[in-house]
Structure formats: C-alpha cells, structure tokens
Amino acid sequence: MFVGVLVAAPVSAAVLEEVVVTARKRVESTQEIATSITTFTGDQAAALGIKRSTDLAKLTPGLNAKYSVGLESPIFTMRGVGLNDYSSINNPSVGVYVDDVFIPFIPMMNSQVYDIERIEILKGPQGTLYGRNTTGGAIKFVSRKPTAEKDFRARLDYGSWETIELEAAGGGAITDTLNVRVAGLTRQRDSGYQYNRLTDEKVGNQSRLAARVILDWNPTESFNAQLNLHAGRDESDAALREHVGFTDPVTGETPCPAVLAGLRGDENGNCVDTTGYADNDDDPYASDINNRFGDEVSNQSHGGSLVLNWDLPRATLVSVTGYDEFTQDLVDDTDAAPTTQFETIRREEIDVLQQELRLVSDDSWGFDWLVGFFFSDDQIRAVNTQAVDDLYGSVVRVSNDQETTSYALFANVEWPFAERWSLTGGIRLTTEEKRRQTVSEDLNPYGTSVLNPTDGPFVYVVDDTTIDDDDVSGNIGLTYHPNDDVMLYATASRGFKSGGFKGNISFNRFQVGPYDPEELFAYEIGFKSMLLDNSLMFNAAAYYYDWRDFQAYSLVQLEIPVVVLTNAGDAEVKGFEADVMWRPTENLELGAGINWMNGEIVEFDALEGGQDNTGKQLANAPDRMISAIGKYYFPDFSERFDAYVQATATYQSKVFFEIQNNPVNSESGYWLADLQIGFTTKDGKWDAAFWARNLFDKAYIAEARYVDLRVFPNANTYGEPRSVGVSVNYRY
Template sequence: MSLHRIQTPSLKARLGVLAGGSLLALSVALPAAAQNAVTGFEEIVVTAQRREQNLQDVPISIKAMSGEQLQALQITKAADISALTPGLFASGSRGDSNPIFAIRGIGLNDSFSNNNPTVGVYIDEVVQPFTPLLGFALFDIERVEVLKGPQGTLYGRNTTGGAINFISKKPTQNLDAYASASYSRFNRLDLEGAVGGGLSDTLAVRVSGKTTQQSGGWQTNDVTGEKIGDKDSKALRAQILWTPTDNFEMLLKGDLFKDRSDQQLREHVGYYQRGAAFGTPCQGAILGFRDENNCVDALGYSNTNPDRRHVANSEVYGHESITTAKDLALNMKWDLGNVVLTSVTGYTDYNRVAGDDSDGSPLIQLDSQFTDDIKAFSQELRLASNNSGPVTWVVGGFYSWDRINGDVLQALDDHFFHTRVDTSWKQTTNSYALFGQAEWQFADKWRLTGGLRYTNERKSFAYDSIDLNPYGDSTLPMPVAGINDKLKQDNVSGKIGLDFQAADDLLLYASASKGFKSGGFKGAIAFNAAELEPFRGENLYAYEVGAKSTLFDGRLQLNAAAYYYDWKDFQAFVTEIRAGGINVIVLNNAGDARVYGLELEATARPVDGLTVQASANVMNTKVRKINPAVEADYLGNQLANSPEFALSGLVRYQLPIEAQGFGSYVLVDGSYRSNVYYSINNRGQSAQKGYVLLNARVAVTSLDNRWEFAVWGRNLTNKLYVSNSYDNYGGIFPSQNFLGDPRTYGATLSFKY
C-alpha cells in the first residue's frame, strides 16, 4: 500500500494541514472511527529536514510522537519522552531540573548550567542553548520529533548526538479548543487548556496554558520531617497568525513560565569503610553497591534508614527552585514561487534561584544555592526550493548570541574547611553559520543528498571565586579569582547520503555525517588557573544504513537502522584530584570513543481497533583513547548514560462497545533499560541495574471523541531505581543519587471542541 502525499498549493493551506491534525495518525491518538475507517496507516508529516515530508520518506532515523499520544501516556515533562524512544536516554540534574539527553550514547554528563547540551533541543525551531531551559512545561503540543545521529548541516553546533523538536499547536481559522483536568497521587492537580480560531479572514489566534499544583510528595527529609514535592507551576502561551495573502504568513508567539517548586533531595552514598583508617574503601564501593551500614563519607556519616525515599539533608539554602522564563518567537514565510524564504527569530529571558544540599547529608558539608540568569537571541534565514524537480535544496544563515550569568554560593560549615565560598561567572557566546543541503533525484529510484555547514563561534568567560571565611578559621586553599578568557572556534560539518526507493513502501538509505559540539569553560570552583583553561570542541563522525518499510497492505510499519560512531575528543564530566589534593569534578576533553548499534521499530495493526508498537536499541560503547591530561583510567569503559539494551512497547485496544453509546480503550505501555553507568568511571555505586517500568490507562470516550474520562497509573510495580547519580568516589565529599518517581495514579477528564 502506497502512502499518499499531501498537496500544498499555498502556505495557508499547508499550515491548515499541519495544525488541523494530520499527525493524529499516530497510533494511540487515533479515535476508534478513524482506526476502523482505514486498513493501514495515515500519513505522518514531519519537518525534521526543514520542509514537510512523510515520515517514511525521510532517510534518517526519526521518532515522531503527537501531542495526543503524549497526553494519553501522561508525559508531563520533556525528559519523559525517553521512555518512548529507545536510543534516547534522559537524566535529571537535581531531580527534574536541568534534564540532560543522550542519543545512542552521545550526551553530556555535566551538571553546570554554562555548558551546552550535546543533543540540541528546539522549541518551534528556536534552539535552547543551556540545560536549565529544558525544564519547560509540556502542553498544547502538536508533535515531537527525535532526530537520531549528528545533525551538523541543518541544525549545526551542539547536535552531536541528535536533535529534538518540540512543535506547538498553531492557530487556525477553525474554532479549536480543549480543556483537561487531572488529579493524581500526592495531591497533584494539573489543569491545561487552549482556545483558538479566526478573528478575520487573515488573522487567527490561539491562547493556551497549564498549571500544576501539588502539596507534598514521595520524599521525606528526616532532619525536618517535611514531605518534599510541593509544586506551583504556571505556563501561558499566546500566538497570533497573520496571513494577508496566500504566499505570506507571520506567526508571533509569546510564552511565560513561572515555577516555584521543590527540588528532589539527594540520596547519600558513602564509600569509605566505617571504623577503618581514612581512605579505606568499603566493600560496597569495591563491589559496586550502596551500603550505608558499612560505608561512610569523609566525615564519618552514613544514612542507615532502610527506606530509601527518606533522606537526611541539612538544607541551609532550602530546596526550592524559583524560576521565571519569558520567550518570544517570530516565524515568517514568503512563498516566492519557485523558492520559499523563511525567517525564524527567537529571544529568551530566564532566571532561576535554587537551593540544594549538594552532599546529601544532615552535616553542612556542601550546601549550595545556584543562581542562573540567561538571555539568548537567535536568528535564522533559510531559502528553500519549492518545486517538484529532480533537485531540491535549502541554503541559509544563522546567528545567535547568548549570555549566562551564574553564581554558586556554597556552605561548608561542618566540613574541615569550615567556611563559605561564592563562585560566579559570566559567559557570552556569539555564533555564526552558513549552511546548505541539496537532494538530487539522479535516477528513477535513486537520490543523493549532500550538505555542508560552516560555524564560527566566539566565547568570552569571566570568573571569580572568593572564600568568604565567615568564621575566621577557613582551611580552604585559596580559590582562583579574576580570570578572563576567550575561546575561538571554526568548524565545518556536514553530510552525504544515498537512498534507494526499492519499492513504493520500501526505502533503503546510507549516510555519512559529521557533527560538532563547541568547547567551553568550567563553571565550578577552581583552585588553580589551569583548571579554568577552556576545553576544546568535540567531533562525531557517524555512519548509518537503514530501511523504512510498510508491509502487509499497510498493517505493519517496520523500520531498522545500523550505525557506527567515531567520537573524537569527547567531553566528559570526570572526577579528578588536582593541586593540593583537592577533589574536583570537571568537564574536559576526555579522549576518543566508539559506538555501534542496531535499532528496530515496528508498529502493527493486526485487526481493527488493536495497535501494537515495539522499539529496541542494542548498542556497544567503548572509550578507546584517554587524553594524557586527564588523570583517570577508564580505557575500555562504557560511556555514561548509554545502556547496552533499551526496549519500549505499547498495546492499545479499542473495546468494541460503540453500540452502548460510548467508546472505550485500554492502553498499556512499558520500557526496559539495561545496566547504565552515570559516569565514565563505570563504578557500580553510581549506576543502575536493568529495570522495567510499566504504565497503563483505561478510558471511556464519547463516540465523537469530544470528551474522555480516564484512570491511569505509572510505574505500576513501584520500582525503585536511580535516575541519575554523581560519582565522587575517593573524594572529600560523598557521592549522591537521585531516584525515579514511585507508583503514581490518577484520573483525567478532558473535553475538546
């Protein structure tokens, strides 16, 4: 069965197709009537290559999810999409803050906010250059696209691992509205909704918003007796679409996000033997498991409470994260006949103050207050062909400017340093790029793709740190102050690919590409100037072959890809012993690594009303070379945040009860991740063994799908697992873990018009 192509005679018509719901064809989003009316799959339109294409026609590995699918699966934050996407791994720094993504083992395991992610995240085509910006509210989403592998041509720097596109629902001339209310465990209330439509023949608007309110949660601080988990989050989005002619459109969007919520507290992990000479490792640390009965930190503390959801944190600076973010985006398109000119402009103003007990103990060893102030501007211009000839192309230019002011106030009152320290930095980046990509249909079934991107980047960095010495007896070595440095980088990245349309429903492809992530600076405390020397950019050379197919008269889609990566000068967050015996955690060019793997993704509709999805990623990662400057021995180790095996599955069954005057469905989904290390040191204490997460949803709907009532549960087996970990083994501060959410359940009532 061949998939039909959408004809797009005008920009206005094209926008209507996208916003009107062609992507509802994703399996869990299809209402019963739509599923029964077709024998195969509807077309899924993506814009991953900066133009509209059928998902099955794009010769790269992409995972696409609709907003309705995210709602049905109770996906409430960006990091949650990793459960649906084998090969994508997400970990949260300080709980849900600073989510960090890795795709096929390529990621950034760094917690400091001034360093750019390795997987580029885009909201409505506007790049989010720092990890604090990725904790945004997820609502009124049209679709999400996960592009796997380096995207060095059309997306550019900091997409070494890939790119993730979050695309909001856009205004249309048709009246469109929805409202949803959820109440769930831990006294959580989620309210969201949107309304939009035409104000005139040329003007349409859409206003949407979401709020989350929660009092208390699943974690208890035994020092204060307080339940941790309060949330007060509010987000508002307004969009205006102006289409004065059939060949011009302008979309202006503004977002406001305010959040005052608890951060998850850290679980203490000791690694010295209780009662032994200082520096003697405990058996748990040697064998790779947390054992607080026998393992203590450098000050002799351990948390022996057997309930791991109870912690003991001192919280000098509290545990709240207070965030305000304002975003503006302007997207304009001119259809000039044979070409389309697109302009994408974005601006972000973000501020956050967050308290954190960075040692996970009731002693004031390392309590921290983090302040981040971010301003970012970007402008992209693209000119793309708009015809059906044998050659299609896109060329463009990109400019971005961003600045982050960071400050970390740290209390070491009970430590043998007995002091407090204030570390601050200001980092400014200017980046320019020129790029182009062309596709040539040189034979009936053959297509050649080639692209290049030139990037020029300049970073300036000003750093100060001061020992406040409030008690007058500090033993801390003198921290570095008055550092001013610059980093200049130029890079050429790109891609070449060949694809073969072997049959109407079978696409074969092969590609070689290069991705680039820029270098940067350490934002943590330093005790000698050498620690603050910039690290260089990293390069990834990627090779991939794949197939996309639709089989059995459209009842099965089966896609597969095999890949090999050569990662040069990769940046890694490592623990090192520096001058004076001081233990520091630093992001540096660690060495070279290689990755190879295989991905499979299948979606089947064996009978009407039943949808089955399954995806798997099997990969092998290995550090092949250690740079001489790095004081660590991890040659041959597995990369951080890169489980060797990941599996996800979903079954949705539409119950045949329409004769009763309503519809109903059952949805069950689950995921498996094999053993994962959270640092390239590959220590078992900072790792998580393989685990399964299981979720379910049962819903009753009207026959026209205008309303739905659902009950649902996530992590139904109440699996306790480590979602992120900081490996500080052998240092003067303990290691710490963050835990995943326990079993949650609730009910949702939603209406749409």
C-alpha cells in the first residue's frame, strides 16, 4: 500500500509511481512479485511519520505490533503469526532485516528509522530467501546508498512534550571510484505525557542518538564493495503502566467481576490487588510507581556490514557479512503499584555474526535463478531479576547464556514456460544448533520466604541443554498475465521456526523447556493490477494458513501461577487482503487497504493445571485492520510555495494480547487519525509541515502484561496521546 504517495510536486500525468524493490534479492517491480508486499519509499515514510519500526503497523493491514516491556522490544505479528514472548533470548517469527542483515532478537529492534531509501514488508513465510525463522513474514529496511553526486538533506522536528528531532545525511564522491554517505539522528525529549503521582514527576524523557557511515567503492565496472558502519544509543525513561486490580474490595471475590467484564478505571468497582491497592482514577497516563530500581532504559549498539558484488559471466556473486553488538539495561515496574509485587531488572548482552553468499543469474538465461549459502552465530547473555517482596518476601533471578549456530543452503527459480505463464519454486535446507545454559534461583535476601522455606539462596534449576533442528522448507508458485496490466498468481509455501527455551523464571526442570520447532503451511491466491492508464493500482489476495505446533505461552496454575513457553497446539488462519491506490487527477491521490482474517486455535495442548484454549482467537491477531490515506496537492498556492494536505486513518478491531482471551487483557476496536499540512518551495529545496498524530486523542492499550487473575495484577501500557508539531526539511 501507499505506492506513489505524493511528497513533493506531482508529475505531469495522473499516473502512479513504480516502486522497485529487492524483496526476492533481485531488482524488480512490486507488481511483478507473486506475493503480498507493502512498500514505503523513504520520502513516504518521513511524510507519514514513521519514526520507529512499530509505526509500520498503523499503516500496514495484517501487521500488528506490540511491546514486550513498556514501550521497548517490539513484537511483530503478521496475519496472526508471531511469537508472543516477552523474554529476550528467543527469535521472532517475523524477521526484521536492515540492509540484508537479520536482526535475531527483539531488544535490537528499537532502533530509529532514518535516511531510508525504502521499506519492504513481505507477508507470509519467507524461509526460501531470507535468513531464519521467518514463518510470519519479513520487514526489510534499505538505507540510502552513496552516489557520485553531491547530496545533502536535513530535517528538524519540534513537537509536543518539548521533543526535538534532528536528522541529517549527505555525501558524494571522494575519488573517481569511492563514494561516501554519512547520516545521523538525534531525538531529545525533556518532558512526557505520563505522570508518576508517587514521585510527582513527568515521565517520558528521551535521549536517542544514531549514526551511520557507508562507503561505496567501484574499482572496476564488474566489482562493487559497500562498507556500512553504524552505532546507536538510547537513554530514555521507562514507560509507566496502568495498574488493574483483581479482587472485589467488598465481597473479596477473585477475579473481580468488573475486571472480568473488561471494565477499567473508575468503572471497575475499585478492584484491588493482593496488597489492597487500586488505581481507579480513570487516567491511563498516571500511575503510582515506586521506581525502586530506577526508571530508565539504556541501549547501546554498534556494528557493521560489508556487501561485495562481482559481475561474473552470466551471473553476479554477492557476499553479505554482518556483525553487531548490543547491550540493554532495563527496569520495569511490572505491577504498576507503589508496592513491590513484581518488578523487573533486565540486562542483555548480544553478539551477532552473519555471512551470506548468493549467486544470481543475469538476463541471458531465459529464466531467473538464485542459489545461496547462509551462516549465522549469535550469542546472548541475559540476566532477569524479579523482585516479589510484597507477595512472596523474596527476589528471584534467572540467568541465560545461549549460543545459536545456523547453516542453510537455498535456491530459487522462476521459469517463464509459456508466453504469459511462469512457474516459481524455491527450497531451503536448514540446520540449527542452540545451546542454552541457565540458572534459575531464589536469592532469598531476607532469609526464609514464601517461595523458599530454607534460610539463604536456593537454586531451583541448573540446566545445560543443546537442541538440534534440521528442516526442509520451500515454496512453489504459478503466475499468469492475461494482459500487460494484470497478473494472477497462486502460491504454496512451508515455513519453519526452530525450537528454543523459556527465558524467564522457572521453578522446575519441566518449565525451562526446550520446546520443539513449529511449521506453517501457507496457501495464497491473488491478483495485482495497474488500471486506467496506470492511475489505479488494485491488488487483492486470499490466504489460508495451517500452523502446526505453534509456540506460545501457556498458563499453569501451581502453588503460584507460572507460564510455560511450549508448543501449544495447532491453529488456522483464513484471510482476505486488498490494497488500492488511485490517482484520479494530477493533484489528488487516494489509497486504502484492508485485512480481514480469522485466526483460531483449532487444537490446544493444555498442560496439567492449565486451561484449554481450543477455539480461542490467536494473540495479537485482530479480525479486521483498515488503513486509508488521502493527499491533495495545491501547485499554485502562491508565487513561491506549493502546498498540500494529507490525512490518514487506521482501524483495528478487538485484539487479545494473550491466547487465554480474557477480556481484561484485550483492547476493543479503535480508529486512529493523523493530519499534515505542508508547504514546499517551487525549487523543491525547502518544505515545512504542520502535523498532528493521534488527532482525536484516542487512549488505547499498546501492550498488556497478564499472568493470572489470582495473585499478580494486570498492567497495561497505553500508546501516545495526541501530539502536534512542525517539521522543516532541506534538500540540496
């Protein structure tokens, strides 16, 4: 969706801009790819206010984004398929790639979006061409690359809560064979929209920095090398949560009937938690959080990649090497109360090394082919400490040291076997080894506790386990062009995601895992079209997913409630998706997208002491998602300026954040709207825009933490309220 959104002056005819991508690791138009794909150019992303990866979900029907901790560590779910795991040691089901380098852990996905050439969102299993575990889909960010031409651009934003954001990038030729591009971003916020009543402080300060240098070397016509060096830092306030109690203060009934009915704020009858605390002021942005362990999230990252291209006789050899280091220190007052019931202190240290080699055919063959090899080695060291003083009189900690080595061979072929017909097929052979060493323990700092009657620290689990997974995945597709403007296609594919381990506290060996791989059989039929002299793009697809042994958290009621990350059973997803972009005149562009689906657990493997979730809706999988955009351009607004107005609206139906489908852990359907009014100089060098995001100030839950409704309170994190601001851009 959003192909050809007007950003600067319109072209002379009312036609849509063709967007060229590398989704299948060769250059081609989005309209020639036999799969559902959403694409944003860099200018479109800036005009639509895409600042972080999670912003894509507002504008991409079928893509859902929530957070695992506060407003950090995003979890993506594509067409109902995702891993709803808030620990840091497991790989996501929706793969995120930056310049062809896979991002294997969710804490690493908080990075800012800046100086982007385009963003590609591929829906459905992508195991043939893309790295690891992409059963749900892939999100690919492509940075702007250096050119010989001198180029400079800068953007300055000022908005609500004293937020200043500056982005600048530029480059050009250093020598006849060497080009450079330097880009950087800083975001500083000195206030916030949240309020801590206990400390009488505004919450929401941000200090984010990111920088990137790309060197492009062309010593000969047949060889190219690109070196990408990047680094980032984030020192920001941890987001506050809204506390939701679970006991009726009058009758003592647990769970509280008002909470079970989904009532919140002053409507839920002042339901309290175990300590008797209630937060019922009906203000989702105010809390009483004690900040016992601090109130900041600190991320540090740096790394680099090297991409080599050799033009050989009848083929191109491509090498992609990537290395990244990432550390995170995070505190989360998970109980959202002035007491210490469930508070988390996390630290992660991550090292990732990747290598991919691929040989890509040129145009001399009469058909397209690609073969490749992929290797990755990632290590994560994670320590998660949870203070449960006022519930159990203790502090527990789990330490994980995990290394994963993955190898794959892959191939893909597209054969035009008749004048208007072509057949596509791909295969991937994967072997993955994962070793995890873990210690789960009760620190027992106060002597005996409810959890541990012995005096002093007590180790629940020490485990050193290695798992090996081998798999063959692939796809096959058929396309037909009844004419030059329409393509029909049908595809079948199989996705694979390897097994793993639970990363959070465990009290016995059963709870630590491991869990087994999951597999997804996906079937899709659709069409893509460019009609009315290329002024109308209309694409649609129907899909069916058979998701087997899907990985999810399952609740077990023991002496205390615990969740186990395991293979929960089988699920099905049935859906329909459509995108339309229409440019009826040179000055007007309209677009809309819809995703309707039914994601249901058809067979649930309930654990002893846990509930049966057969028939429940999948987590983070709303039945309907709608997005719409309109942009009108005023080319003769004044002698010096052109002008435009742009509006977007998005809708998401009711969503459950966990597979238990409890009303307290859900969000009803809601609309969001953004508005932007801009002015551009006639030469296109300067433009300024006044914008409002979440125009109607909708309060909506962006993330919810649910354990049970017996001991731990529920805690919700709300998305940003309305913000307004101004952006000034300069291009040279």
